[in-house]
Amino acid sequence: MRPFAFDTATDSGAAIAIHGGDDRRAYIAGGTTLIDLVKLDVMRPAALIDVSRLPLAEVERLDDGRLRIGAAVTNSELAHHPLVREHYPLLAQAILAGASTQIRNMATTAGNVMQRTRCPYYRDAAAACNRREPGSGCDALHGINRMHAVLGVSEQCIATHPSDMCVALAALGATLTLEGPEGRREIAFNDFHRLPAEHPEIEHELAPGELITHVTLDTPLVGGGAAYLKLRDRASYEFALASAGAVVALEGEVISDVRLALGGVATKPWRAVEAERALDGQPAVASSFEVAADAALQDAVPREHNAFKIPLARQAIVRALRDATARAGTTTTTRGNQG
């Protein structure tokens, strides 16, 4: 592993001051992405700043009914947290569908948001990759692209966003709190990750030196049923070929509100807005789900080895919507008296 300098920060102001907006420096919390990629020589930080000890390990209900999650809360703690299990079962299901026990014990909430693609060409410092080395090309376009994305792709990059947790955040709606040299600001989760377009090397909206301090979930859908379905090559500890996270609320037999997001098929956590629009006010039956799935995938661009993901994702969407519908009205919420 290349050498780097190391500092520990005990509050966010100190961490940001040490970082100083120098892009050769990086924050480290769980390290499950970063140390892996430093070993592979894909990331080459001159200095790491340990932010795992910042006082950001709390999960708390805000007065407006939202749930504020500290950046350093581990994936395990979050998935098993009573407030998450009760009000955001989609998030608990998605986190527990990802990685292994050990990785979930290490990985943090903000670190999961910041995790990098598993594209083997990105992870191979000898391969052409516009995301790792702008302008070098993309070996995945005509390579072994079975695991690659079909949504949100460009001719510069087709790397899949690997996170399960982020699929739940995309569906549930969330706000990231960022702190940096210029102060504090907030950004909607679904605006945080960028599509690769012409600049796949710019993955997100963080300014130099900025740190994610909190992830705040929108209020849960009243009476919403949740389902996360992940399809993969083995039953555990494997990235998704396609996944779908759905929350469905019903009025009688009609869909009154729905949230749908996809994983394993897109270059960023993918909120399926066209599908949600197609479902609004429709009867909660298989034919509606199929129309919605087609809408979600209408712009999909298959490559040589990944065309199978389109029918696979279609079926994941239909089944996640079916399962979420079956659970609708049974999810406990305490939001009945607000908005």
Next chain:
Amino acid sequence: MMDHSDAPPQDADALTVTLTVNGETHRLTLAPNVVLLDALRDRLGLTGTKKGCDHGQCGACTVHVDGRAINSCLRLAAMCEGRAITTVEGLARDGALHPVQQAFLDQDAYQCGFCTSGQMMSAAALLDDGRIGDSDAEIREAMSGNLCRCGAYKNILAAIRQAESEARGRGGDA
């Protein structure tokens, strides 16, 4: 084991790190890029923890930090200051094998043995973690971060079952 603790740091960025491993404290001078796995094996001589993939994919390096199983290959040693680290060498107590160790012996839950210390560390953490259900499927899921290329999974599950029932029989809280 080579002891360089008295030697001046080779690297201007070297850190002094105090690690508490199996209840003993060790003061080490380390380069910042040393992971916990290498500090345990190469500096403290605790070679029960194995290096398999070195990328968090195989689980051979599993140790406990503050009671939770982690991949020591992906954790910087410098980030473990003040944490309680337990390795497979610290599982046995007062000369008696940990119930998980005894169960692995009784159930023949290994072939080559390379993954075994990591398997046992995950199993011991699992038995202490009340959040994880005790169906076979939930145990397999909780253990999926530990690969066994010999394929001893069936007996590993049996060993965890044995250790679990023994803990229950003793009135333990596992």
